[in-house]
Amino acid sequence: MFWWRSGKAAARLLAVAAVVGFALPGGVTSATAAACAPAAVDVGDVTRAEGTGATTVFRFPVSVVVAAGCQASGSVRFRTVDGASADRDPARAGSDYAATSGVLTWQGETATKYVTVAVAGDAVPELTEVFWVSLDLPTGVVVTGRSGAGWITDDDAGGTGCDPNDAGCSGEVSTEGTGVCWRDxxxxxxxxRDATPDTRTVHVRTLDSGGTQLGYVPVKDLVLTVPPGARRAVVRFTITAAPGQQMRVPVEFFAPSSGSPGNLRTVLTLVTS
Known part of the structure; x- marks a missing residue:
């Protein structure tokens, strides 16, 4: 992970401190309640065959993490997003899946919630398709995993017609095409698409266009590691912008160590209001 602020990179170590105070309902003390950081919310990925029936349900897990002695209190909006045009076979709302949106709310509970999406089944051989569940508009929580990938794999007679040894058949890698950053x-x-027992890497860089007048410093080549069993590489950063000013941040992933590349470029829009 890396952070930007005022054009300078700086590493930070996140620590949780125990605080003693007066007891409140639910085992939370007055001191810890005041010191608690917002809960961290993350949406996971789903890989499933599309099926040949009317629909197959994809359940995207949305997890919430709080420090010991703290509670989750807040909300976040979720919405489905089509795959980007650069993907080998992007999924489209209305034909490949049913678009959905809504709000998830936490009032002290920490159980995983789920966003369910109905994916259309068919009997037509095709490549893997991808769509996204995106989180935004957080209130009282922090979104640490903004995008969940929905990989729709083919299970029809004839398959995709490609060589099973080809990376395009055995694995793909992609990113959501657009997104929003809130409050820097x-x-x-x-x-x-798939978890493996091997460590994988992918490179990331930020492009020169946009934001240079605010001290935006492009990252030329940062290598991200995906540990065994994991399926995503996340880069996080903060950017200082003038109040009420929007800023576009083009981010490009490249050179994944395995998997056939799909869309690897995303444009983030910073909204500070």
Whole structure:
């Protein structure tokens, strides 16, 4: 991970401190309640065969993490997003899946919630398709995993027609095409379709266009590591902008160590209001 602020990169270590105070309902003390950071919210990926029936349900897990003695209190909007045009076979709302949106709310609970999306089944051989569940408009929480990839794999007779040894058949990697950063906090992620027992890498850079007048310093080549069993590489950063001013941040992933590349470029829009 890396952070930008006023054009300078700086690493930070996140620590949780125990505080003693008066007891409140639910085991939370007055001191810890005041010191608690917002809960961290993350949406996971789903890989499933599309099926040949009317629909197949994809359940995207939305997890929330709080420090010991703290509670989750807040909300976040979710919405489905089509795959980008650069993907080998992007999924489209209305034909490949049913678009959905809504708001998830936490009032002290920490159980995983789910966003369900109905994916259309068919009997037509095709490549893997991808769409996204995106989180934004956080209130009282911090979004640490903004995008969840929905990989729709083919299970029809004839398959995709490609060589099973080809990386395009065995794995792909992609990123959501656009996104929004709120209150200077941004994240972008590259998603691998399948988990493997091997460590993988992917490079990331930010492009020169946009934001240079605010001290935006492009990153030329940062290598992100995806540990065994994981399926995504996340880069997080903060950018200082003038109040009420929007800023576009082009982010590009490249050279994944495995998997056939799909869309690897995303444009983040910083909204400070």
């Amino acid at each position: 906090v941004c994240s972008a992620s590259a998603h691998f």
